[in-house]
Amino acid sequence: MADTVREVESERLARILPDALRAIHEVIEKHEVTEEEWMAVLGFLTEVGKQDEFVLLSDVTKTSVLVDDISHRGESGVTPSDVEGPLYREDPPWREKPVKIYEEYEGAQNGDVLFVRGRVASTDGAPLGGAVLDIWQTGPDGGYDIWDERQPDYNFRGRFGVDEDGGYEFQTMVPKPYTIPTDGPVGRLLDATEQHPWRPAHIHFKVEANGHQPLVTQVFFPDDPYLENDTIGAVKSALVRPLIRQDDEDELARRGLDAPFYTCEFDITLKPAMSAARA
Ligand code: BEZ
Ligand code: FE
16 A cells, blocks of 8 residues: 555656756746855755745745645535644644633733634535534734743644534634744745735634544634735635624623623535545
8 A cells, every 4th residue: 555655656756846847947047047046045945944934935825725725626515625824733632511712811801702603514414423623723912822922832722522413612712813923034035025924813623524524724704904915825705704793791691701702603514535425
């Protein structure tokens, strides 16, 4: 099996690499790139590697979005996929019901509570009771937990199972637009090419269920100033979901809240895996 995989990989490499090199050579020829310029390119790429910014480079050049689109081309009736980005962390905490993916901290006072809810189902509408959601996002200010010293480790991250009928709900806070890391070589590239570093507010989802293709996606919100010009170009209209303000006193009391909050509905449809489709 491993040998077959390696054969397929080397076949693909033999077909793709000559084209890739031809494209690079054409650009060098067209622009008469000098030795000094080429060495600067190699130096830049070396630094990107040293600082572990290749995923970021792929994202800001919108290459990640292109590859994701190609990988999911022709899929219909399922929730659109979207890029993972470099800020996912393995093994986030398992969150029990009622699911809340953050701990209170100083910055939480600067934002609004949000409940995201929906249902995970297969393409034929059957609920996927065994599905597991893995969520990560920024807080209402200060960005991701790994950048914001005020936040406990793994804040605004978590995994949890859905109900038997595929339903889920989790408590979080409304995220805000933020800038991707700009202190490394990719930041210098953005500067040099006058590309801003902003992403619209979003929540990342990974969804898994037996017999179904895993899904990685993001949810966005209307009226965000960066919806039309996300620096990684990842916004898809089907993933933009309204935030509904809730100020009913009884509902606030039921949820133990003392300020209006928001809700957002996001139903998820997964594609049966090939083997499951044949069974
Ligand atoms: C993010 O959304 O987490 C992200 C995506 C691409 C580059 C940087 C950050
Ligand atoms: Fe993000």
